[in-house]
Every structure is written in structure tokens, then in C-alpha cells.
Amino acid sequence: MPDDIFSLMRDSIIAGAPDTASYLAQKAIADGTAPLDAINDGYVPGMHDVGEQFARGQMFLPDMMASAEAMRAAMAVLDPELKKLGADRPTSGVVVLGTTKGDIHEIGKILVGTLLTAHGFQVHDLGADVSGEKFAAKAQELSADIVGVSALLTTTMRNQKTVIEALERSGIRAQVKVMVGGAPVTRRWAEEIGADGYAKDAMSAVALARELMSQKTGPPTPEPIGSGEVV
């Protein structure tokens, strides 16, 4: 029976069906399934599958967005249950993500967030037009591992530097890795402003985030065992 429901959970994520994902989560709780088992054996394998299919060009962005939505729906049910048990959701890392001040473009950043989520990171998306101070405050509040700063315009790209400066001012720069991206951003620019990494697209951002986590914590664990969430 649990294997069946785990399989259905996985399928609900791949199909991008939030109502089904939510229903199955409620059913699992009612049936006495441990919330962490539902996450690790049901929903997370679904997101892994989605991430792999996307990387192979076999899944399209609207499908992946729907999968992320289904994951969110399941976690909205399971997170409170985890809290009741006093358990924490294991994660590949905590990422604070946003588009820099003065820039309202979000697409690239949303893709990065969705893919990071699919690969087990816990993602807190601050949205667009985000000040350096807001990045720093959120990173401090969550004890974030990584801050990801996106910019689409040459004019707003400069504000990626102000995020790093804000992290320095708040005294947490040493604890947080900073990755930058966006259409005008280059590796040279990332080096110039003192970022820890640059990713040219969403898939590279996942590889970069894993690399940055291994720099923080040592060699990577074999597979992420928890799920992320785009908040």
C-alpha cells in the first residue's frame, strides 16, 4: 500500500497536478504514513525525475513549473505535520534568491529557483527589485547557505555588488556563498565584484550551488534526501 501511494505521489509531481499531490498528502497523513517518508519516498523522487527529464530536453518549462506547483501543494500539507513532530526537513542547502534592485525581470531567477527546488534545495524567493539590505536580512534570518542574485540589465547588474556589500555590512558574508547570473553577467564580472560563483543558465546554477555547498560543508552527500521549496 505505501509503495502504491508513493508511486502515485511521484506521478502527481511529474504530471504537475497540485490537487492530486495535496490529496495524496492528506491521505497519507490520515493513513498514518510518516510525513518524512511521504516526502523522501514519494514527492522528492518525482522532482528528481522532473529535473532529469528537463536536463535531457524531454520536459518543457510549463510542465516543470506545474511540477513545482504540485510540490508546493504537497508541502503545504506535510510541513505542518513535520513541525508537529518536531522534525526538520533535510535539505541540500538553503538558498535566498532574488532579482536585484531596480530590475523587475524574474523569469531566469524563477527557473533557477524551480530547478534548485527540484534538486533538493530549500529556496526562498524574494521576488524582483530587491535591495541589498533585504537580501542580507533574509539570509541572516534563515542562516542561508547561498544567496543568488539575478539581473537582466546592464544598469541593474551593478546592484549585484551592493548585495555583497550589504552582506558584508551585516557581518554574514563569510557564512554565505554568493552566486550571480543574468543575461549581461559574465564570469569576469562575478570575479570583479567578489561573488563566489557565476552561472550562465539555470542548469549550471544547480551544479554551481552543489559546488558551493561542497565548499561550505565538504564533499557532497550522495543524493539530496530532502525537498526544497520555493517560498
Add this chain to the structure above:
Amino acid sequence: MRPKFEMLDNPLIERILAEAFQLIKDPGIRVAPYVEDLLRGVGIPVKDGVAHIPEPLARNALQSVPREFFLYDRNGSPAVHYGGNHVHFDPGSSCLNILDPQTQQARPAITSDLVRLIQVAEMLPQFAAQSTAMVCNDVPAEIGDWYRLLLVLWYSEKPVVTGAFSAHSLHTLIDLLAIECGGREAFRRHPRAIFDVCPSPPLNWSEFASQNLVDLARAGIPAEIVSMPLAGATAPVTLAGSVVQHAAECISGIVIHQLAQPGASIVWGAAPAIFDMRSGKTPMGAIETAMLDVACAEVGKHLGLPTHAYMVAGDGRVIDAQVEMESGMSAVLGALAGINMISGAGMLDFLACHSIEKLVIDAEAIASAQRLLQGIEPRGDSLATAMFTQTGLAGDFLKLKDTRALFRQEQHFPSPVIDRGLPQMNGGGILDRANQRVEELLSAYKRNPLPPDREKEIIAFAEREGQKFGLKRVGEILSRVPDFEGALF
């Protein structure tokens, strides 16, 4: 008969416009505080930063837009005719990277790259206008806007398609253009430049873009709306839906612009693209992107407005068959659609990179498109029979006087970039030929100086503007530019 290409029939255009008028009223258009009073002044409700524009007011604004206008060259002669089915091309603009001519690898563009591109574009008649094509990464970003325009004005006599990256720098650019033209009034009378102004999709005129619209209208300088719906990401996934959004963004921009100064010149422009659902990229070379460009322009033409589009760009990272197939195809479609200004030549890698070698190859595609526009003309009373009367069935057409008299009108002769089997084309690919062509054009280029007093004024302007950002050695930066040294020191 001039050949033409259309994507939309009249009933569909009317539907597109009907929905666009609906959108600007509800949900409305997000506008900046800078223009709220202007809109409220004519009774347009603005609530929580969103303007709800009634159709009759929008139609009034569309009526007051000039149906045509000219951009002028340095000598004050009309050189670009916006309006009707006049077709012009200019290089793509504001690019950060260049394909290095030696390595053919992308790297950040610097001053000498932009100067080379300007000089090559100046030598190519296919380009009626220049653009501020590249961001020069070797100068501080704060001076970037006026610096690249200054280089264009220094090395070119053609009109310029340009734009400002901030509300503040717009006025600096206008000051510079006024110096170059011999005063504000001269620039206003014979504008040499047009400024691109971009709404933020969907349906948002940001503070900086709103301000640019108003300030350009009041300064009497032509503006070119470049609306950029990304089908499936920042606009409806359907092409028709994206064209509706484009129309709504253009119409609302025109309302703001015409309220600021009725009768000011403005262009219905576009840089739409589809959003690739596998990569998240915005392919400029996709056929659907070209379809969007053509359809957006058709709606503008239906309203009788001057038009613009972003085409002739490819998406590969190197100059290859894909890039040139995409660029050539959209050059032809844009020309057949009768779009007044087609920007984008020279660009590749999703507009992230410029290439001077690609620019000269694109120029050949453009020349072919321009030939195509001339269509097939009857020349003389007889199409063929009179020539057969002369040759009979022997068919010695090469000897006919008519052949000699007419072949130059009938055939376009491409530059050696195109392999037509001439003896000197022994081996080598198109990249080799393009490289050679670039070098030949650069060797043949000769700068025509401005009057000495204006050159001095321009240099004084550069020193003054540089000092505002604490840059004490702008002269030194400028002296790196070929031909600038003599003027500076």
C-alpha cells in the same frame, strides 16, 4: 509590383486592436508617478499606479501621431524615411560582447571594437543608419551612454538609432547631439537620432521609460517604442495574444507621449520573441519571432504609423549556417513586410554578442532583400518578343544591346563575401571572405571631420561630463580611440 508579405488579415487586426483597447482600460497599464498627473489631466483614471485608458482617448492620441518623418545625416539631408513602406536597416544595439575577429570567441567589447563596427557600417550602403551598437567595457559604466554615442557621432555621418539607459543620461545624450548638430534648434529641426524607449512587459511603463517618453516628446526628438513581449513568459503564449499585448503597450506609450506633446514623432516598434520552453531562452532567429515582428508591424501599419522591428539576428554562438540562415530569412521577411527600420544586423547568441564579420555577411542578405523589394518590372513595351525578334531562335542574348543596357537593373551584384565562382575566390569559407571584406572596408574608410569648433565643443563636453563622475582623465580614455588623439592634444 512590389512584393509584400502579410501575416494578418483585416478582421484579425481589428480583433487584435479591439482586445488591445480592452487591455489598456482593464486591467489597465502600470505607469510611473512621473506621468500620473499628465494622464489624470485628460480624465484618465489612475489608481494605485495603474492607468485605465478609455479607447476614445487612445484613438485621439493615435490620430495626432505624424504618419511620416525623416532622420537626417550630418549634412542635414534626409536619410531615413519613417512611414509608408520605406525599409531601412541598422546594426543591432547595446551589445556587451563581441566575437573577437582573431579567435572568433566572444569577449567583452571595448572602444576599438565599436569604432571598427561604426566604420564598417559607415562604408556599407545597406545600413541607412548607425546604432550605438556596443557597450564599451573599457570605460566606466557611468559614462557609457554618452561615450558610445559620441563615438558614433565622431566616426559617422549617418543617422543614429540610440537610447538612454537612465532618465538622467537622456538629457546628456540630447546635449551631445545638440552640440554635434550646431544647437538644440538645429537638432530639433533636422533630428539625426531617434531614441528607443522600452516598456516592461507586461503592460508596464516604468519610471525611467515613462520619463523618457515625455522628455523626448517635449524636446521634439523622435522616439521609437520597442515593446518586447516574450510569448509564453512575459506575454500570452499564443502569437496573436502577444501581438495584442504589444499593441496595448504601444498604444499606451503613444497616449503618454502625445499627451506630453501632441504631434511629436513616435514609432510603433517591436523586439518580440518567443520563449523557448526547453531552454528558457528567447530565440531571435526563430521563425515565430519573425512572425511576431511582422504581425506587430502590420498592426502599426494598419493604424498608419511608422514602424520598427528587431530582426536579422541569429542565435548560434559562432558564425555558422544556422546563424546566417536565421538572419537572412528574417531580413527578407522584414523587408517584405515594409518595416521602416529593421535593427539587429551583426548580432548573434540571443543578442548577447555582436560580430563585425557577421555584419558584412548580413549586409549581403540585406542587399538581396532590397533587390527582392524592387520586384519584377516590365521594361519597355515588350517583355520578351522584341528581343526574340532580334535574336531569332539562335538566342544570342549576350550580344543584344538590351542585355547590356538592362542587366545592371535586373541583377544585384553582391560583394566578394558571396561566392559567385569568380576566379579570385579560390577556396576559403565565408568567414575568411567576411574577414577580408572587413579589412578592405576599414582600409577604405576615411573619417570626415566635424567643423573644428564643434569638435572642440564635443571634447569639452566629454571632459565636463567625465568630471561629474570624478573622472579626471577622460581625455586619456578618449585618446585611446584612433583619430581622437590629434583632436585632443
